[in-house]
Amino acid sequence: MSMDTDIALAHRLADAAGAAIRPFWRGEIGLEAKDDASPVTLADRAAEDAMRRILAAEAPRDGIVGEEFGNEREGASRTWVLDPIDGTVSFAAGRPIFGTLIALLRDGFPVLGVIDQPIGGERWVGAAGRPTTFNGAEVRTRPCRDLAQAVLASTGPQYFDDHSAEHFMALAAKSAHKRMIWGGDCYNYGLLASGQIDLVCESGLKLYDFAALVPVVEGAGGTMADWNGEPLHAASEGHVIALGDPARLDDVIEALACGH
Structure with a gap:
C-alpha cells in the first residue's frame, strides 16, 4: 500500500x-x-x-x-x-x-x-x-540552545528502577529542573512535536508505548533514540529519549551517563 x-x-x-x-x-x-x-x-x-x-x-x-x-x-x-x-x-x-x-x-x-x-x-x-x-x-519542534534551558517531561518517577532513576536524575539536574513536568504519557511527545516542551525521558517502555511516537517527533524536526543514542526499533529495550532539538542529543547522552 x-x-x-x-x-x-x-x-x-x-x-x-x-x-x-x-x-x-x-x-x-x-x-x-x-x-x-x-x-x-x-x-x-x-x-x-x-x-x-x-x-x-x-x-x-x-x-x-x-x-x-x-x-x-x-x-x-x-x-x-x-x-x-x-x-x-x-x-x-x-x-x-x-x-x-x-x-x-x-x-x-x-x-x-x-x-x-x-x-x-x-x-x-x-x-x-x-x-x-x-x-x-x-508543526515543528523548537530550538534549544542549552540543555540547562530544556523543559524536561516524564510520566512518573515510579517507572524508573533505582539504577535508571539515578541516570534520569543526573539528566534532570542539568535541565531546567524547576520547570520539569511529571505526567502526560504520550501527550508529552505531541507537545514536544508542537514546540511546547524540549525533552522527554522514559524508562521501561514497551514497543506499543513508543513506536508511534518516533515518526511524530522526527517528522516535526526532533529526534528519538535510546539512552545510548541509537535509533529505536522493534527490539529496543524501552529506555527512550525524545528531543526537540537534535543538536542537544550528545549533551543528553552525556548527562545520562553521569548517573551511577
Whole structure:
C-alpha cells in the first residue's frame, strides 16, 4: 500500500478507537489490574477490538502488536502496533492527557505514527519523509540552545528502577529542573512535536508505548533514540529519549551517563 493509503487507514483506526473510548469517559470504566499490576479498563479493550476489526478487514496480511490482545502474524514485514489507551491511569482519573497510539512498522522500524487524544479532539500524525501534522496543520519542534534551558517531561518517577532513576536524575539536574513536568504519557511527545516542551525521558517502555511516537517527533524536526543514542526499533529495550532539538542529543547522552 502507498503511504497515503496507510495514513488514511491510520486515521480510520484512530476514529474507531475514539468512538469506542468516549462513551466510557468519566463514567463506569470497569477498572481492573492485569497480571503485571498495570491497569486496564473496558475502554482499552473496546478500542483495541475496534481497531483490530478494521485491520482484519482492510489489512489482513499485516502483523499486529497490541497491548491488550497480543500479537498476530509475527514476522510480517508490515506490522501495526496498537496502544488503545496510553495513559490508562490518567484516563481512569478523568484527566484528558492520555492518547491512542497507532504505529506502522516496516521491517521493525516505525514509518507511520498517530497520537490521538479523543476527548480534546487532538491528533498528531507523523510519517517517514513527511512533515508531522497536528489536526492537519504542520508543526515543528523548537530550538534549544542549552540543555540547562530544556523543559524536561516524564510520566512518573515510579517507572524508573533505582539504577535508571539515578541516570534520569543526573539528566534532570542539568535541565531546567524547576520547570520539569511529571505526567502526560504520550501527550508529552505531541507537545514536544508542537514546540511546547524540549525533552522527554522514559524508562521501561514497551514497543506499543513508543513506536508511534518516533515518526511524530522526527517528522516535526526532533529526534528519538535510546539512552545510548541509537535509533529505536522493534527490539529496543524501552529506555527512550525524545528531543526537540537534535543538536542537544550528545549533551543528553552525556548527562545520562553521569548517573551511577
